[in-house]
Structure formats: C-alpha cells, structure tokens
Amino acid sequence: MGAKYQAWRAGIRNDEVSVYHRYERRAAYPLFLMGILFVAALVIRWDPQSSPEDMNFADVVIPLTWLAFALDYVISLILVPNRVHYVRTHLLQGSALLFPPLRLLLLGHIFHVLRTTPLRSGERARIYLTYFTTLLLVAAAVAVVYFERGAPNANIETVGEGLWWGGETVSTVGYGDFYPVTVGGRIVAGVLFVNGVALLSVISAGLAQR
Numbered sequence: 001m002g003a004k005y006q007a008w009r010a011g012i013r014n015d016e017v018s019v020y021h022r023y024e025r026r027a028a029y030p031l032f033l034m035g036i037l038f039v040a041a042l043v044i045r046w047d048p049q050s051s052p053e054d055m056n057f058a059d060v061v062i063p064l065t066w067l068a069f070a071l072d073y074v075i076s077l078i079l080v081p082n083r084v085h086y087v088r089t090h091l092l093q094g095s096a097l098l099f100p101p102l103r104l105l106l107l108g109h110i111f112h113v114l115r116t117t118p119l120r121s122g123e124r125a126r127i128y129l130t131y132f133t134t135l136l137l138v139a140a141a142v143a144v145v146y147f148e149r150g151a152p153n154a155n156i157e158t159v160g161e162g163l164w165w166g167g168e169t170v171s172t173v174g175y176g177d178f179y180p181v182t183v184g185g186r187i188v189a190g191v192l193f194v195n196g197v198a199l200l201s202v203i204s205a206g207l208a209q210r
Helices: 002-046 052-079 083-089 091-098 100-115 121-148 159-170 183-209
Strands: none
Touching: 002 052, 002 121, 052 083, 052 091, 052 100, 052 159, 083 091, 091 100, 121 159, 121 183, 159 183
16 A cells, blocks of 8 residues: 555656646746846846836836746746755745846756757757847847937837837848948847848748658
8 A cells, every 4th residue: 555655646746747847848938038028128227328218118027027937936836746845946046036137047047948858959959049039139129229329310229119120120021110320230230130041941941841
C-alpha cells in the first residue's frame, strides 16, 4: 500500500511539474515583451527631455508590467508542486516585485527557458529571430526618437510614433507616414530593413517546408 501511495504521489507531482513547464514556456514571450517595454519606459522616465506623451506611455507601462510579473509569480506558485523550493530558487523574481529595475536581469531567465525547451533547430531559429525582432523593434523605437527629436522636419518625436514606424519598417510595409530625417535615424532604419527581410525569409521558408 505504501509503495502504491508513493507512486501515486509521484505521478501527481510529475503532472504538476509538466503543467508548470507548459505554462512557463507559453508565458515566456509575453513576459519577454513586458520586460522590453519596461526597459523602454524606464529609459523614458530617466530622460529629462522626454515628451509628455512619452511620459504618459511610461506611466501606463511601468505599473502594467509590474502587474504582469506579479501575476506570473502568483500563477507559478499555484502550479509548482513545491512552493518553498520555488521561492528559494526564484529569489530574483520575488525581489523584482519589490525593486522593479531588477526585471532587467529576468530577460536572461527567458532565454534559459528557451534553451531547455525541446525544439527542432529550424523552429528554435524562428523563435529566437522572433525574440530578437521584438527586442530590436522596441530598441529602435527608442533610438530613433533620440536621434529625431528636435531635428528640422522630424516627424518621429514620440515612442508611440517610433513603435508604429518600427512596425511598418520591420514588416516591410512602409506606409511613408513616418520616416527618419537624421543620419542616426536612417542607420536604425537600415538595421530594421535587414532584420525585416530576414524575418520574412525565415517565415516563408517555414511555410514552404510545411
């Protein structure tokens, strides 16, 4: 009876671990996106020349990302079979709730989740390119505003406009409603062009393979 009970308990624990790992993999990208947006909002808050529109953006994003990470921590505590062990081994996640700038270090945890996820090489490459594109898109939006802000005839002067322009550029749509006029802004645009073509090539190759 004891052996059967132990086996039954072990089976339940294994099921709980698998549920937690599935959640961890599915939550990886949303948390990565929240982390990148938090970094952008933090840069805006630290920049004394940020526009009122960007300050409003940061005021919304910072509490929103804190809520997302707090919700992830609570859900993880519910799903893991050993909550004490989780708290001890995820001190950074808990500390980031008290001191939000520590969320910058949580980006490394996302890539640890990706490395430990069983994937085919082609699928892994597509996922990594998606993550890199997201990182590049947000970074480019902040960078292009830094270069364009205050330049003569500039039309990208807020992070919101930078994100819209970055989405147009990386998707190779290019409406033409926003465009950089400075050398620095055009260099950022060139990097987005290359990444956008690479992303579309990888997606097209994946669809053709299927």
